[in-house]
Ligand SMILES: Nc1ncnc2c1ncn2[C@@H]1O[C@H](COP(=O)(O)OP(=O)(O)OP(=O)(O)O)[C@@H](O)[C@H]1O
């Protein structure tokens with residue numbers, strides 16, 4: 001126990017020199033009027049390239065807040081964040097924007113598709129924004145195939161089911177080709193078969209050298225990861241291989 005009576009946390013800095021993601025004693029405290037919420041509480045973490053990591057924890061434990069720190073969408077109240085060797089804490093606005101465009105792809109919990117763009121255009125946007133203009137259309141086509149939506153390219157988001165919209169969001173992140181993929185509940189809206197397909201695609205990206213962080217509250221999904229980082233009330237309470245033995249994606253049940 002810490003002196004303040006709280007349960008101590010695990011230091012997630014088990015990575016090596018030159019890791020892609022480094023968090024050092026990161027806290028995020030939100031203030032709304034008199035109310036203070038400590039969404040992250042002195043979290044330290046290293047993640048290497050070619051990693052397939054699950055961040056596991058119940059609703060409200062700080063998972064999305066953590067991804068927002070890594071993805072340069074928000075800044076910590078205390079502590080430092082380095083991504084791809086660059087210090088986000090001291091970075092200028094334009095440097096942060098550069099990281100968002102070229103280093104990190106986000107699959108948002110709420111998809112964030114452009115309603116006036118078709119599935120294809122949404123996905124091509126992901127490649128364009130990452131500076132891959134020359135082959136953006138080819139990348140978009142391939143990414144939509146990979147998520148099983150090759151026959152939905154001309155659909156607008158409102159003409160797609162929730163799970164299909166989620167898959168477009170995943171395809172958009174894939175099309176960018178950025179080295180870090182942050183996936184916030186990527187299987188949340190998906191049936192089992194489609195969820196397995198998406199997890200397989202993400203696993204392949206990690207095997208090919210990408211750093212993939214998947215956020216979920218579903219312990220079953222965490223069984224397929226190389227490394228499971230468990231959060232509780234903004235702290236890392238465990239970090240290591242999945243409890244029990246690592247499972248193949250095909251063995252999962254949810
Ligand atoms: N912008 C904000 N302003 C104030 N409080 C916030 C803000 N964003 C998050 N919080 C609070 O911080 C805590 C962590 O939120 P976060 O969204 O990171 O949780 P989560 O683990 O992603 O949960 P879920 O599984 O429900 O998505 C919650 O208690 C939430 O109410």
Ligand SMILES: [Mg+2]
Nearest residue numbers: 063064109184
């Ligand atoms: Mg969340």
